[in-house]
Amino acid sequence: MEINPDFPLWLRATHLINFVLIGMLLRSGWEILSSMPRLWWRNDCAPGTEWLRFTRRRLPQEEGVYTSLMDEKSLSPLIGLPGRENIGLGRHWHGVSVMLWVLNGLVYVVLLFATGLWRRIIPTSWDVLPEAWETLTVYLGFEAPGIEHFTPYDSLQMLGYSFVIFILAPSLILTGIAMAPAIRSRFPWYVKMLGGHQGARSLHFIAMVMMAGFVVMHVGLVFLVHGDHNMVHMVFGDISTARAAQAYTIMIATIVAAVLFWIALSYWSLADRARAQRFTAGLTEIGRKLFLNWLRPRMSRQNAYTDKDISAFHWTNGLPPTVDESPEWIEARDTDWEGYRITLGDDLAGTEKTLNLADLKELPQVSYVAVHTCMQGWSATSRWTGVRLRDLLDLIGPRPDGAEYVLVDSYGLAQEMFDNRPREPFYAVLDLATVYEDDTIVAFERNGEPLETHLGAPARLRAESNHGYKMVKWISSIRWIRDYADYGDGRGGTREDSALQAFNGRI
Ligand SMILES: Nc1nc2c(c(=O)[nH]1)N[C@H]1C(S)=C(S)[C@@H](COP(=O)(O)O)O[C@H]1N2
Numbered sequence: 469m470e471i472n473p474d475f476p477l478w479l480r481a482t483h484l485i486n487f488v489l490i491g492m493l494l495r496s497g498w499e500i501l502s503s504m505p506r507l508w509w510r511n512d513c514a515p516g517t518e519w520l521r522f523t524r525r526r527l528p529q530e531e532g533v534y535t536s537l538m539d540e541k542s543l544s545p546l547i548g549l550p551g552r553e554n555i556g557l558g559r560h561w562h563g564v565s566v567m568l569w570v571l572n573g574l575v576y577v578v579l580l581f582a583t584g585l586w587r588r589i590i591p592t593s594w595d596v597l598p599e600a601w602e603t604l605t606v607y608l609g610f611e612a613p614g615i616e617h618f619t620p621y622d623s624l625q626m627l628g629y630s631f632v633i634f635i636l637a638p639s640l641i642l643t644g645i646a647m648a649p650a651i652r653s654r655f656p657w658y659v660k661m662l663g664g665h666q667g668a669r670s671l672h673f674i675a676m677v678m679m680a681g682f683v684v685m686h687v688g689l690v691f692l693v694h695g696d697h698n699m700v701h702m703v704f705g706d707i708s709t710a711r712a713a714q715a716y717t718i719m720i721a722t723i724v725a726a727v728l729f730w731i732a733l734s735y736w737s738l739a740d741r742a743r744a745q746r747f748t749a750g751l752t753e754i755g756r757k758l759f760l761n762w763l764r765p766r767m768s769r770q771n772a773y774t775d776k777d778i779s780a781f782h783w784t785n786g787l788p789p790t791v792d793e794s795p796e797w798i799e800a801r802d803t804d805w806e807g808y809r810i811t812l813g814d815d816l817a818g819t820e821k822t823l824n825l826a827d828l829k830e831l832p833q834v835s836y837v838a839v840h841t842c843m844q845g846w847s848a849t850s851r852w853t854g855v856r857l858r859d860l861l862d863l864i865g866p867r868p869d870g871a872e873y874v875l876v877d878s879y880g881l882a883q884e885m886f887d888n889r890p891r892e893p894f895y896a897v898l899d900l901a902t903v904y905e906d907d908t909i910v911a912f913e914r915n916g917e918p919l920e921t922h923l924g925a926p927a928r929l930r931a932e933s934n935h936g937y938k939m940v941k942w943i944s945s946i947r948w949i950r951d952y953a954d955y956g957d958g959r960g961g962t963r964e965d966s967a968l969q970a971f972n973g974r975i
């Protein structure tokens with residue numbers, strides 16, 4: 469057996485790992501898309517302005533009657549990872565796969581340059597263009613170019629592979645991270661450059677379609693055009709085609725195994741979703757710690773977004789409490805918030821203090837324009853005015869010894885629970901870093917007006933470094949706690965408990 473130096477083991481291994489991970493990325497990406505099956509270029513996501521949708525549902529034009537959770541579509545576990553309206557797990561799987569994919573990609577690119585093998589895929593002469601065109605015309609005539617052209621890659625392959633590796637893959641990464649609130653609140657100009665959150669999201673989708681199209685074409689052509697050579701190269705790294713039959717068998721078995729693995733991940737996740745959440749969110753937390761946790765938001769100190777960017781429309785997630793759900797809140801609403809009370813507490817000492825809206829407004833106020841993103845995909849830009857959470861907490865003294873988190877409760881209930889048990893009050897827990905950020909505020913005005921009822925009146929949380937699910941509306945209490953494991957299902961929030969989101973909402 470003569471080993472072809474062009475197909476070393478590291479190349480074949482990273483190639484296979486890449487295939488498995490791209491499958492996981494596509495499937496978990498589709499799960500995320502299915503939770504909000506619409507795409508916009510406009511950053512206010514106004515109903516009826518989407519450029520593409522995968523749902524027949526018509527959106528009501530009125531604000532505050534339809535929640536984004538109502539817009540979810542269910543994917544089969546054969547298609548989505550994991551399927552069946554599990555956006556939380558879909559997001560974690562996307563995170564796990566992308567971390568491994570980037571790592572694998574880095575190993576590949578470093579070795580590509582270290583071994584000099586880059587020369588055969590990165591074109592170094594303009595001749596590649598006419599040659600690629602020639603090959604293309606051969607393919608368009610439904611014929612295959614002769615084997616002598618593939619030494620090992622022809623010009624069309626060079627262009628295609630270079631594009632996918634050095635342009636398409638980085639575009640997916642760059643548009644992907646632009647959707648993280650931690651990135652947006654720290655580098656707003658970067659997201660603006662990509663056309664805002666919806667620009668990044670739509671471009672990410674288009675790049676995904678190109679990647680999926682490439683995978684299908686690439687796998688097809690590998691079989692159709694000089695398959696014997698390709699199989700032996702990929703499987704054995706061998707120069708002769710003597711073992712082609714064996715290589716075909718191994719190749720097909722490997723593809724079948726990869727497909728079964730993709731589907732098995734879905735069923736493994738669905739079999740015990742809490743376990744899947746612990747496993748996957750535990751892994752993605754490593755990435756958040758490394759890349760996101762130390763980015764501090766600076767919406768109140770920059771002017772990348774101004775009042776000109778304010779959205780015409782604002783989506784809603786979570787409808788206001790009804791009279792059965794919270795008679796206190798209804799009564800407060802009907803007295804123009806005279807009767808509204810917010811409790812500040814220290815659960816460690818068991819002490820608390822009650823404030824009204826006027827007390828709140830006496831603290832130093834901050835105001836900034838920021839983009840809200842729901843992890844489902846929609847966004848809206850508003851000017852938020854309120855008081856810093858840390859200033860508010862100071863009213864009950866310094867941070868109590870042993871208090872590591874702040875729990876914020878709502879007068880409103882969760883929309884649904886993870887195991888369909890009766891709905892409980894909506895809550896979210898913030899870690900110390902988020903509590904002390906400049907742009908973590910209790911807001912009582914939006915766009916210079918008192919907060920609208922459906923957007924959390926009279927006071928709601930804003931934590932600009934995080935996705936919307938941390939930003940409790942219709943706040944009832946704010947308390948220091950020791951550990952969130954002692955509250956709810958112990959995951960640190962309603963969306964964490966009911967939709968298995970990560971405690972850390974920075975991406
Ligand atoms: N009380 C309460 N607060 C909540 C929710 C909710 O259902 N109930 N949904 C959260 C989610 S997932 C998002 S995206 C934002 C939506 O804020 P909006 O309705 O003001 O646009 O509120 C968050 N705060």
Ligand SMILES: [Mo]
Pocket residue numbers: 785841842843844936937
């Ligand atoms: Mo959300």
